[in-house]
Amino acid sequence: MAVTLKNIAQRADVSVSTVSKALNDSPKINDQTKKRIENIAEKLDYVPHGPAQALKSGQTKLISMIVDRIDNLYYSELTHLIKREIKKYGYNLVLCSTMGDKEEEKEYITSMIQSHNVDGAIFAFSRNEQLIDKLFQNGIPLIYVSRPRGGNCSIPTVNYDLESSIYDLLEYLIERQGHQNIGYAGLTSSSILYDHDQRYTIYRKVLDEYGLPAEEKYIFTEYNDYEGGIEVGRQIINNQDRPSALVCFNDELALGVIQTLSLQGIDIPGDIAVTGIDNITMSASTNPPLTTINLPKKKLSFCAGKMLVDLLQGKEIPHKESTKTFPTELVIRGSA
């Protein structure tokens, strides 16, 4: 059985409340008794019962981070940074990976957040925006990180400005490199995900502005990971008609595409230029190194940590400060 305050109280021949005060270093307890109690606690390996403390205090000092896939390197890097950040404020992070499944996410929301097993949550991904919005209205500390704030969402959001970088990227491909047939691989508006939709939307918009067609045959949807990239690569190989450049939804997808094409002797970027988004660590040193858009993970994490902790401490976040946006940056390397 686990050691409780009661056990310690018996051995020390004092009351439970005295033990509680002693271990919480209350000034009203005699230094000698305090020492005595501390020694006994130490000897018995006492650790406070989390659920009991949580029930009493109303807080668990736990924050959950909700991501799509734990095996996406962007998410795992971001998670690590955020964890570091909130630890400074005395919070621990528990990771919930939904694998993009709406029901699974909902279960996590219920069993972790609504049930008060954690004090708050950071969503790096979501398919339950309405539910989340409702929870936030009910006063549960929540924020979005790296996800554009759409519609009537009132939840504090830490975000990056992808638009100008995608603009820079396409400008680079079109004006500097003379590409005319620029394809896209990733999730499109068929997806529920606002963020994913956004990348595609910007791509379409910029092509429009340049008067270039976004041809059906150069657009590969429903893919967002390395394996998806492999598949896109296969399709490109099988098609007669290929784009001269391919803008990918994220780095992992891009690396999958490059892999497949390279194996078939297609030269990157000679035959097809390929770009990513995220700038995961690996992409600096792939073959060829990936031209991509850097997302400011450190700034995002720093800001997200602070914002959530503010919320947890009951600070009202003024509406106009509830969205922070950091610039992204085009990183030109060898793949385009």
Add this chain to the structure above:
Amino acid sequence: MAVTLKNIAQRADVSVSTVSKALNDSPKINDQTKKRIENIAEKLDYVPHGPAQALKSGQTKLISMIVDRIDNLYYSELTHLIKREIKKYGYNLVLCSTMGDKEEEKEYITSMIQSHNVDGAIFAFSRNEQLIDKLFQNGIPLIYVSRPRGGNCSIPTVNYDLESSIYDLLEYLIERQGHQNIGYAGLTSSSILYDHDQRYTIYRKVLDEYGLPAEEKYIFTEYNDYEGGIEVGRQIINNQDRPSALVCFNDELALGVIQTLSLQGIDIPGDIAVTGIDNITMSASTNPPLTTINLPKKKLSFCAGKMLVDLLQGKEIPHKESTKTFPTELVIRGSA
């Protein structure tokens, strides 16, 4: 404020315990009252208070998984599979990533396990073996997964037999391919980690048996990730004298090495053969595809999930069944 049984009881004009029984579908409650109560609960969006339930029942239905780095693809794939597995038994998984830091892991052990915030834990990595052993003696359900059971450790362990596969791998490199200078990159015995040490130890042992030297200059220690591989690659390039084959601690390290060498025009496997261990998804489709050792992740996860749940249900695991070992398998692809 959150909705409690009390709130529901007031609206339904019944006692708290009636509400509790109704929502727990007790047969003693009138069907009509039950319906009425359920409706109110639904309308108010009632979710049971986790800490209160945990305090009462002594269980949280949460399991924590402790890994080294969340951004290691082997760990994240394994974590995902285990999560799936334990969900079948009604448990949720919370991921704790220690980044290999002993103190950080200790904090997690205290704040999650000893404090009863989770019912049990799966360690895919640890630097606090002694503490963990003590906890297990005290009856906390714990298991190791993919970590050799060393010394006097009595904790149930699900493991793979790497020895025969490393043997197969070296046999293949030496007898089939005629390699004489086989290097090693990864962590060595300088590390505290039993598992890491083991890989190196087996490598040494097999070379010994073949009467081949394990030359200092071909051994690169203190690396275990992609960036480490990049660094090893640099060192190999700078050295006059190169091994003809390099056995890497894991796939990510191997991919880092291959990347750096390829960029310098060194042919893999022509100039240097490179092998990994893990068989992460990506390695089937890298360039060249990686020769590696497959670890039976599905079997490990399945077995680990079952073992921990048995423990959680109070089943004694007979000593001789407390270690399960699954075979691994040499996967020959293009990099060696």
Add this chain to the structure above:
DNA sequence: GTGAAAGCGCTAACAT
């Protein structure tokens, strides 16, 4: 400086 008592939200044994 220390102890007694109440209560956080929930469940279950025991009335009625």
Add this chain to the structure above:
DNA sequence: ATGTTAGCGCTTTCAC
């Protein structure tokens, strides 16, 4: 079939 009561482990008044 429903209500009363006690208690899980802890903290926090309020007495003494």
